[in-house]
Amino acid sequence: MDFLKVSSKSSPSSVAGAIAGMVKDNVEVNLQCIGAGAVNQAMKAVAIARGFLIPCGYDISVAPVFSEIDIDGTSRTALRMAVYVHSIQHTSAASSTQNN
Amino acid sequence: MDFLKVSSKSSPSSVAGAIAGMVKDNVEVNLQCIGAGAVNQAMKAVAIARGFLIPCGYDISVAPVFSEIDIDGTSRTALRMAVYVHSIQHTSAASSTQNN
Numbered sequence: 251m252d253f254l255k256v257s258s259k260s261s262p263s264s265v266a267g268a269i270a271g272m273v274k275d276n277v278e279v280n281l282q283c284i285g286a287g288a289v290n291q292a293m294k295a296v297a298i299a300r301g302f303l304i305p306c307g308y309d310i311s312v313a314p315v316f317s318e319i320d321i322d323g324t325s326r327t328a329l330r331m332a333v334y335v336h337s338i339q340h341t342s343a344a345s346s347t348q349n350n
Numbered sequence: 351m352d353f354l355k356v357s358s359k360s361s362p363s364s365v366a367g368a369i370a371g372m373v374k375d376n377v378e379v380n381l382q383c384i385g386a387g388a389v390n391q392a393m394k395a396v397a398i399a400r401g402f403l404i405p406c407g408y409d410i411s412v413a414p415v416f417s418e419i420d421i422d423g424t425s426r427t428a429l430r431m432a433v434y435v436h437s438i439q440h441t442s443a444a445s446s447t448q449n450n
Contacts, residue, residue: 289393290386297414311411311434314397334411
């Protein structure tokens with residue numbers, strides 16, 4: 251399985267664009283983060299990607315799991331996140347045009 | 351709407367227990383985090399909560415959104431995460447007994 255590797259220096263908007271493109275192309279998306287800064291950038295990216303995707307009829311969410319990975323012979327705990335894709339049912343309740 | 355407020359000092363296992371209990375009680379769960387450390391603790395908590403819930407037939411995922419909140423007169427950007435609950439269909443494909 252391939253992972254989008256997100257680091258603390260990743261640009262959330264760039265990662266968001268990658269996620270949104272893959273979701274629109276029906277490609278399975280999995281993120282891999284090591285460290286709090288990376289997890290934060292990944293979650294910001296998912297929040298931004300939701301803004302791209304919701305108008306197109308998709309919502310996404312992430313399901314995290316711990317994973318021990320080997321980096322240069324050292325074991326590190328990564329947080330891997332599967333991106334779940336949800337089709338949005340367009341109803342009046344889902345409308346965001348409540349300007350009252 | 352009430353939020354489980356997660357900080358960088360929150361215990362992931364304690365937050366996980368709270369999430370799992372609320373999901374089992376059919377209570378809507380929303381997390382609120384400010385800062386990378388808080389987001390990291392929240393995602394660790396969700397990973398742990400999945401371990402509690404999946405054997406009970408529920409999976410969960412989180413959908414993040416940015417939110418400007420006021421703390422002591424200062425505007426801060428929080429990451430709020432709605433917890434989505436998914437019923438697991440028990441099929442052989444979902445089995446984790448692949449020991450080959």
